[in-house]
Amino acid sequence: MLEREDFVDENRVRLAGRRLHHVREILGTTNGDELRVGIVGGRTGIGNVDRVDDDALEMDVRLETEPLDPLPLRLILALPRPKVLNRTIAAAASMGIGEIDLINSWRVEKSYWKSPRLSAESIRMQSILGLEQSGGTILPTIRLHRLFVPFVRKELSGEVPDKLALLAHPRGAVEAPRKVEQAVVLAIGPEGGFIERELQTFQELGFTAVSLGPRILRVETAIACLIGRLF
Amino acid sequence: MLEREDFVDENRVRLAGRRLHHVREILGTTNGDELRVGIVGGRTGIGNVDRVDDDALEMDVRLETEPLDPLPLRLILALPRPKVLNRTIAAAASMGIGEIDLINSWRVEKSYWKSPRLSAESIRMQSILGLEQSGGTILPTIRLHRLFVPFVRKELSGEVPDKLALLAHPRGAVEAPRKVEQAVVLAIGPEGGFIERELQTFQELGFTAVSLGPRILRVETAIACLIGRLF
Numbered sequence: 383m384l385e386r387e388d389f390v391d392e393n394r395v396r397l398a399g400r401r402l403h404h405v406r407e408i409l410g411t412t413n414g415d416e417l418r419v420g421i422v423g424g425r426t427g428i429g430n431v432d433r434v435d436d437d438a439l440e441m442d443v444r445l446e447t448e449p450l451d452p453l454p455l456r457l458i459l460a461l462p463r464p465k466v467l468n469r470t471i472a473a474a475a476s477m478g479i480g481e482i483d484l485i486n487s488w489r490v491e492k493s494y495w496k497s498p499r500l501s502a503e504s505i506r507m508q509s510i511l512g513l514e515q516s517g518g519t520i521l522p523t524i525r526l527h528r529l530f531v532p533f534v535r536k537e538l539s540g541e542v543p544d545k546l547a548l549l550a551h552p553r554g555a556v557e558a559p560r561k562v563e564q565a566v567v568l569a570i571g572p573e574g575g576f577i578e579r580e581l582q583t584f585q586e587l588g589f590t591a592v593s594l595g596p597r598i599l600r601v602e603t604a605i606a607c608l609i610g611r612l613f
Numbered sequence: 614m615l616e617r618e619d620f621v622d623e624n625r626v627r628l629a630g631r632r633l634h635h636v637r638e639i640l641g642t643t644n645g646d647e648l649r650v651g652i653v654g655g656r657t658g659i660g661n662v663d664r665v666d667d668d669a670l671e672m673d674v675r676l677e678t679e680p681l682d683p684l685p686l687r688l689i690l691a692l693p694r695p696k697v698l699n700r701t702i703a704a705a706a707s708m709g710i711g712e713i714d715l716i717n718s719w720r721v722e723k724s725y726w727k728s729p730r731l732s733a734e735s736i737r738m739q740s741i742l743g744l745e746q747s748g749g750t751i752l753p754t755i756r757l758h759r760l761f762v763p764f765v766r767k768e769l770s771g772e773v774p775d776k777l778a779l780l781a782h783p784r785g786a787v788e789a790p791r792k793v794e795q796a797v798v799l800a801i802g803p804e805g806g807f808i809e810r811e812l813q814t815f816q817e818l819g820f821t822a823v824s825l826g827p828r829i830l831r832v833e834t835a836i837a838c839l840i841g842r843l844f
Contacts, residue, residue: 450827473834516828560791560842594841596681597747603704603837610789610825610838 383514384421384443395419395429397439405431405439419443420519422510449519452480453613454565456541460487460572461526462601464497468508470602475512475522477609485527485534487580489572495528534583541567542588549584550604551575554593562612570601614745615652615674626650626660628670636662636670650674651750653741680750683711684844685796687772691718691803692757693832695728699739701833706743706753708840716758716765718811720803726759765814772798773819780815781835782806785824793843801832 388395397405405411411431419441420426425448429441461484462470474482486495498504509521527533541547546562549569569576569584576584581591594607619626628636636642642662650672651657656679660672692715693701705713717726729735740752758764772778777795783806800807800815807815812822825838 473831476828476830476834477838478828515831518828558841595844597707597709597749599707599837600704600746603707603833606830606834606837607708607841610841611791613826 383510383519384419386421390440393442393444395441395443398437402434402439406434411439417441418517419445420449420513420517421445422513422519422521423449424519425449426517426519450478450517452518452520452522453478453609455479455609455612456481456483456545456565456567457605458483458485458538458567458569459601460485460570460576461490461494461500462572463491464494464499466601467494467497467499468504470605471505471508471522471524472512472515473602474605475509475518476516477512477606478516478518478520479522479605479609480520482522482524483527483533483537484524486530487572488530488577489574495526500526530580531583534587538567539587547584547587547589549576549581549589549591550608551581551591551593552596552598554591556590556592558592558594558608558611560611566612568608568612570604573601614741614750615650617652621671624673624675626672626674629668633665633670637665642670648672649748650676651680651744651748652676653744653750653752654680655750656680657748657750681709681748683749683751683753684709684840686710686840686843687712687714687776687796687798688836689714689716689769689798689800690832691716691801691807692721692725693803694722695725695730697832698725698728698730699735701836702736702739702753702755703743703746704833705836706740706749707747708743708837709747709749709751710753710836710840711751713753713755714758714764714768715755717761718803719761719808720805726757731757761811762814765818769798770818778815778818778820780807780812780820780822781839782812782822782824783827783829785822787821787823789823789825789839789842791842797843799839799843801835804832 384395390396413432415431417429419429425445427445427447429443431441433440457479505524545567546564547567615626621627644663646662648660650660656676658676658678660674662672664671688710736755776798777793778798780800
């Protein structure tokens with residue numbers, strides 16, 4: 383994944399640091415190799431590597447392919463444990479989720495909100511790792527909401543008339559729908575689930591509680607299951 | 614998750630070690646609490662805790678609920694990197710996959726087969742962690758196959774007449790099917806995919822290459838997406 387500041391000339395890129403290391407050690411790239419590349423927020427294409435050594439990799443790039451469209455999905459996610467947050471964001475970005483709202487909930491421990499993994503840089507890095515995996519280039523928009531009720535009542539109420547509003551819930555009365563044609567706003571609770579009062583707040587707004595079956599899945603597994611099903 | 618040897622009497626269980634630690638430190642269980650429990654391979658139910666201290670937890674258990682049936686899915690998985698293997702097995706077990714064959718493939722590095730994570734104990738522990746997450750109790754049957762061609766030709770050829778045989782492939786010509794009624798045998802390649810010759814071997818047996826869209830997903834994300842879609 384390339385950034386604007388990697389360009390040393392119109393079509394020429396110089397990389398160092400993490401990406402140089404990845405390309406040398408994991409991909410085993412040498413002079414003359416082609417790399418699949420993409421620019422954050424933009425096109426993808428090919429880079430022709432003509433220098434790779436301890437200090438830098440340089441290549442001429444052609445970015446001719448339009449980026450993959452994000453999925454028409456806004457994910458409302460009770461803030462996961464810090465350990466889980468990174469891989470959840472990377473997985474969500476890899477699947478092409480366009481918008482993620484990390485929200486508070488009764489069962490979210492207060493300490494989670496102090497995690498350094500919530501810094502803008504950390505979240506952006508996890509998103510980029512997910513996009514590098516998948517070949518996408520559009521970063522998800524990720525917002526933090528430390529107050530449950532104002533967020534759900536004010537910010538979400540505008541979404542429900544136009545979108546299919548779903549709440550993943552182990553005791554959801556109906557099966558999660560398949561192959562939807564509408565845009566979706568999907569809420570997923572914390573470990574242990576939303577409490578009754580929170581469920582009611584969502585349901586009063588028009589969210590439907592849907593189930594993925596009798597098994598309780600980890601958040602990143604549940605998100606992937608739901609995406610495979612909805613889209 | 615309980616094992617036969619945890620029982621000190623017909624309905625009485627004593628736990629120490631990892632599960633004692635989990636119950637005390639993560640769940641914060643104290644005397645008088647109820648725990649959801651299940652026995653490996655069998656029923657689930659409730660335990661009434663009446664002792665919990667540094668040495669042990671003891672409870673009386675009632676196991677009255679029949680176990681969740683495994684999904685009618687045999688997963689054929691090119692052996693992932695050791696780091697990825699653990700979480701893939703735990704995720705697969707949590708979703709209820711009943712059978713997993715870990716196979717060799719051109720792009721599987723030989724060193725992966727030497728990983729201590731392939732020991733029977735390590736694989737069993739990851740399966741149990743997945744089941745503890747989800748509430749399932751039936752351990753998946755997990756087999757290792759270090760030779761690609763004999764496994765695919767001999768062991769898989771018997772499966773194809775009766776099952777829907779799918780191969781997840783980024784350039785698969787057709788979309789992965791939805792809500793299938795048949796049992797499924799699903800093959801997933803290594804990072805970088807199966808090579809052309811391997812694809813042909815599967816296709817000659819009757820496997821259909823199916824796509825999950827233009828994004829390249831991590832193996833555990835792809836498995837969850839496919840399960841959400843197929844079942």
